Amino acid sequence: MEALVVNIQGLSTNAADLSNLHIILKQAHESLQAESIRLLPLLDQLDPSLHSLGYLYILEACTSAALSKEQASAVLLPTARFINSCDKEQIQLAPEKFVSVCRRFKDFVMQLEAPLRGVAPMLTAIRKIQSSSEHLTSLHPEFLVLCLLSKSYKAGLSILDEDIFEVDQPKDLFLYCYYGGMICIGQKSFRKALELLHNVVTAPMSVINAIAVEAYKKYILVSLIHNGQFSTSLPKYTSSVAQRNLKNFCQPYIELATSYSTGKIAEFETVAQKHREKFDNDNNLGLVKQAISSMYKRNIQRLTQTYLTLSLQDIANSVQLNSAKEAEMHVLQMIQDGEIFATINQKDGMVSFLEDPEQYKTCQMIEHIDSSIQRIMALSRKLTTMNENISCDPMFLAKVGRERQRFDFDDFDPVPQRFNI
Structure with a gap:
């Protein structure tokens, strides 16, 4: 281990040395895992900003085993210091290690019942591993969980305002939109919450998943609160799996939405009381109460029309x-x-x-409209670029070619050469 520390100290200055160091660290992986928590004193000999790659490998080994509260508390500060000061280029040589360390860091602050201590370092970690602000990393959902548990909703909104075009794993997108929707609900930003929950419900899926089911329940309630109505028909681009199965898992919520549409508060409250235990177990009872309050508002709004x-x-x-x-x-x-x-x-x-x-016709309104138009134009250009890239992608073209071979053109009626008039 002492020899490894010497190598880390001597091979962290340039790209060529870092490449050699990375090979040495990979070879030492099993030895590092075997030593685990006993490696913690070695970190005192390294500078996390200069020796980031080596520091990362040792820290990942230190946090790989299950730790007691005392051990978690001891490793928490070095991990936070590393996240804040590590070199971005070095950690991107081993991004999976960095993600592992950050996830363990989140587990530690939750184990110590101090989620607020993890919010700022986790946001820093996201910025360091992102290739751009449009990149959704595996750390986004972890950060949003900490924001939810610590009620730091405004910190969570800082990444929810960014447009996402690149996703590492489908599960990351599901969790990001679901947790993001919950944060927006906490801030009473129901329009944004509805958009995020809608993304979960309509995202491509080959099998139904628990995240989509829970998102659909909240989607129904937020639709009632924000729009005063809910439609059971999902958009055409929703996966057939979701179209067939989501309603079956959410019958009490569908029944609640149906009673809301009548405008009769007594009937709505009866259904809410009937399924109270279910709503409470789903942690949605607060949203149900807000839906009742919104029903009074909708009825008052109807009076303004008369x-x-x-x-x-x-x-x-x-x-x-x-x-x-x-x-x-x-x-x-x-x-x-x-x-x-x-x-x-x-x-x-x-x-x-x-x-x-x-x-x-005010200046503020004109600026707002202009800003919206500019954003839509930028999105249009982005979609055009993405469409062009996909059209030239070899994997896409190969798949399209295979799909075409499945059709037999002899099955179609031939085009007539001339018509009798």
């Missing part, structure tokens, strides 16, 4: 609230959230519904 003025007591009676005071609280919250435009006359308890004051 009446210009209405008393608070009439609103309470129409939407099945207990009192005029409760109706006032709902209306005030909806005005604050921009869901309706109205004024309340406190003296006589009357509500006047107004038109949307937005004229779409």
Whole structure:
């Protein structure tokens, strides 16, 4: 081990030396794994920023075995320091080792019940292993889990705003969108949550998976909260496996959505109470309660389409609230959230519904529209480039060639040479 440390110290200066060092480290893999936690003192002889590749191999061996809480606590700080200061070019020589170390780091902070300590280092790890901001790594889901457990939702949103075009493993995409959807729900960003959960449900899959099932349950509830409705028909590009099986695993949620469409709060609450234990076990009871609250809002919004003025007591009676005071609280919250435009006359308890004051001609609105157009144009160019690359890909062309051989053109009617008129 001492000789290995000497090699690491002497062969970490240039690309040629690093290539030789990598060969030596691969050969020493079994010896390192056998020593495991006893290697920890060797890390004190290395600089994680200069000897990143060797440090990575030793650290990976140190964290490969099951550790007690005391051992996990001892290795936590060296791992965090390594992630923050390691050289990006060196660790990308052994990316699978780096991912393994980072995953173990996540396990340690969870074992110590301190997920917040892992959020910043894990975000740094993602940036160091990414080939670009469009690259979804295996560490993205691990980072989002830590954000969820520590309730650091804003930190999670920092990577959810990035457009993803490159994925290492399909499972990474499923987990990234599912955990991302949960973070957006925590931030009340239901539109973004719906988009991410939709990606899970409609992603290509050959067999049904638990991630898609859980995402579909939340997708139903978020659709009710955000859109006030849910359609059981999935888009045509959804896999046939999902089309056939998802509804069978989510019958209580389908029943809840059906009762929501009636607009009758008592009926909705009856179904919610009937399946309360199921919703609670799925950790979706909070979303069900938010769906009930959104139902009151939808009923109030319907009133704005019929009446210009209405008393608070009439609103309470129409939407099945207990009192005029409760109706006032709902209306005030909806005005604050921009869901309706109205004024309340406190003296006589009357509500006047107004038109949307937005004229779409302010500088801010023009900048927003221009930004959206520019983003769509950039996405269009990206899709065109991807389509061209796929069209020239040898594997794609070979598969298309095999598919064509399956068709017998003699099975089709011949094209007539002339027509009798």
